[in-house]
Amino acid sequence: MSEPLVLGADVGGTSAKAALIDASGRVLGRGRAAGGNVNSSDGDPAGNIGAALREALGDHDPARVAAGMIGMAGSAAVPQKARRVADTAWQLAGLTGSPRIGTDLDIAYAAGATGGDGVLLLAGTGAVSAAFTGYRLTKRCDGLGWLLGDEGSAVWLGIEGLRAAVAALDGRGPETALAAAMVARLAPASPTGDPRQDLVAAAFRVPPARLGELAPTVVAAAVEGDPVAERIVTAGCTALVRTASVVADRPRCLVLAGSLLTTPGLVAQRVRTDVTVRFGVEPVVAPDPVAGALLAALRAADFPIPPDLPARLRAALDTTAVRQS
Amino acid sequence: MSEPLVLGADVGGTSAKAALIDASGRVLGRGRAAGGNVNSSDGDPAGNIGAALREALGDHDPARVAAGMIGMAGSAAVPQKARRVADTAWQLAGLTGSPRIGTDLDIAYAAGATGGDGVLLLAGTGAVSAAFTGYRLTKRCDGLGWLLGDEGSAVWLGIEGLRAAVAALDGRGPETALAAAMVARLAPASPTGDPRQDLVAAAFRVPPARLGELAPTVVAAAVEGDPVAERIVTAGCTALVRTASVVADRPRCLVLAGSLLTTPGLVAQRVRTDVTVRFGVEPVVAPDPVAGALLAALRAADFPIPPDLPARLRAALDTTAVRQS
CATH class of the missing domain: 3.30.420.40 (ATPase, nucleotide binding domain)
Known part of the structure; x- marks a missing residue:
């Protein structure tokens, strides 16, 4: 047979x-x-x-x-x-x-889990954490969408980066390399001659889920040392660790999933370090x-x-x- | 004749x-x-x-x-x-x-102005400031819409209040009276049994401009002493004063307009006090x-x-x- x-x-x-x-x-x-x-x-x-x-x-x-x-x-x-x-x-x-x-969370956890009990922290377009017992989801946190939640996700980083860019162009916020970078990404032609209005109009034309495509621009500016971008990335990483800590205090196993945490880069590296310190367990990248x-x-x-x-x-x-x- | x-x-x-x-x-x-x-x-x-x-x-x-x-x-x-x-x-x-x-800004300024040169700070559904010289608009700040701007507006207060409510229900954020208040306003029936999901779903059904109708709920919680609501209102008032200060440093005349600033209440009172201190001029409520x-x-x-x-x-x-x- x-x-x-x-x-x-x-x-x-x-x-x-x-x-x-x-x-x-x-x-x-x-x-x-x-x-x-x-x-x-x-x-x-x-x-x-x-x-x-x-x-x-x-x-x-x-x-x-x-x-x-x-x-x-x-x-x-x-x-x-x-x-x-x-x-x-x-x-x-x-x-x-x-x-x-x-669900997508079940298989993301199973992909990296070293045991049936543990925590999944997933950050890509959205951001969510889930606790598992015997490979069954028992508790989750966030994953509540771009309008009110998904803190630390790619969409969250993209929107925060856009807000900082607009505020800088508007004189309300501190100067940041994100202003020029976001204009170059979304509204290089500046049809109205007012880059603030052009950036806002361009952002409204993008479906919210696709604003996550701007996350690499924010991360790149942070890597280059822009303090505003650095603050956004730090706030995002802090939010992700908080989201994970809501579902478990001392997980036996911690699985990181989603493009933000599985693609090598500043966010993956920071979150990896921060969760290791916070939970006392080396995370597994799914x-x-x-x-x-x-x-x-x-x-x-x-x-x-x-x-x-x-x-x-x-x-x-x-x-x-x-x-x- | x-x-x-x-x-x-x-x-x-x-x-x-x-x-x-x-x-x-x-x-x-x-x-x-x-x-x-x-x-x-x-x-x-x-x-x-x-x-x-x-x-x-x-x-x-x-x-x-x-x-x-x-x-x-x-x-x-x-x-x-x-x-x-x-x-x-x-x-x-x-x-x-x-x-x-x-424009709406021209007549809002003219309604309260004590002279042709000065500043308008308008906060209602949106938030915007404008400087006038000889009753002509010469510079403006914000008014850039709910997604990326309108800092301190009623919509901004409503969305921040909702975010705080969802974060509290989710365990990510501090406890706040806004959680129960927002659930009562938007999703009292809780069709799914998960108030987080119900609140998010209800918020997505409301056109963004109408989320400003939640601002009084946030202000009321702040008046009642809720520290989370208080932080949101303070951040909103600070943002409004900043928006005004971008267009002029020492305006001869400062006009407050829009429902948030013309309806008596905590925000109108705070902003009135803060702009008096910041600009050294008693504002006129349009x-x-x-x-x-x-x-x-x-x-x-x-x-x-x-x-x-x-x-x-x-x-x-x-x-x-x-x-x-």
Whole structure:
């Protein structure tokens, strides 16, 4: 009889990514398709997720797939719909049975966790922390959106940077390199001749979630020594550590995830240092959440997980990612 | 020959208000109609302004109107369109000739100014300051919208209050009476059972300009001694004084306008005290901007303005306003 295979998928608003491994953890295939946000009626979430699963499966016999886990952003709010979408996607890929379902937080934690109890701190477009007990989410903090929360996220950094730039141009705030940098990014042509008005008008044209694309401009200015940008980055990092500290005081394991904390740079470095001091535990930077989906699938199917498997998965998936890009 | 008459109008997004006076400053009529935002293609700005003018004119002979001034929010950005709208409104009211045009800032300053040179600090839905020389705007600061500016405005206070409420409910921020107060205002039913999510969802359903309606909740909590609300109000007042200080260092005359600064309360009182100390001049609280339009019209027509006229106009328009409400 052939060795069993395991499928895992990470499904967000902009992409659905999947990978296939054998029971020893060897990556046999990967797939990628358009987003499958289960909260949105736009597009075809089941079709997209199904396409990513099928591509990961390749020529392997679907009957060999013994377990699967699909991590879907937003699925906790609409569990029945998420179940229907996941089952349809599974069938579209020619698979039988039913996959496990988790949220984006579940698979992000599973991707880096060294045990079932611990804390996830995720900062990308948004910012959220979650405490896990036995790999189940027990408490969360923030993740409350760009208008009132997501403190320390990329969008938060971008908006704070824009505010500082506008205040400097307006004479209300201290001078900062962010003024010229933000004008160059968003409104280099200055149609009205008033850079304040042009910057405000340009910012209103950008969907809030995309203001996170300005975070690297703020971080770069901080690295160059701009005191205003430095204060913003420091406030963001402080907010992130606070968000993590709300869900647990002394976590056994601390997983950092999301583009701000997994991409090397000032924020990742600062938060890593600050959480080590604050919690007395060395954080783990989570690899691709697809690895978390695979590990969760193995665990759900009671397959043994060799101690070196997380590291091997990370390396394998990272290599594949680099090769594909 | 009959004594000449003067018409003035204050035109904003939600209403167009007009008043008719004789040359001695006696208020002979008032009118009010729907908004006439000249930047918006919705509705019929000229028709609305015309209706307000006609109602103020009443049975008086239009031929007696020797001067008029229409203050229109946003008119500086589209001067030719504003001119067309004002002339059409004037004709719709049966008037001949052409009225003067100004912005909402021009008439707000004229309503309270004790001279042609000075500073206007306006805080209502938004927040803006402007310096005037010979009643002409020469410099302005802020007024840059709720996303990146309007520091210290009602919308700013409302959003800061909401952020503090959400942070307290989330465990990220200090406890504050604002948490219960904001939940009671925006999401008393708590459909999801998580007041954080309910508050965020409710806030996203409110158009940003209407978040200013939450400012009184923040101010009330500050008056009751809530330290978080107190910090927000103090930061808002500090920001307003800073906005004023950007456009002039030692203004001869300082006019306070906008609902936050003309309605008695903690913010009006604080800002009044702080600007007196900062600028060494007792501020004037501007009455109804319609009074400013009338005074500007008299001035433009070279009619003499008795020293007691501003105070009389204020009293007359306030009385009428109270009677109408």
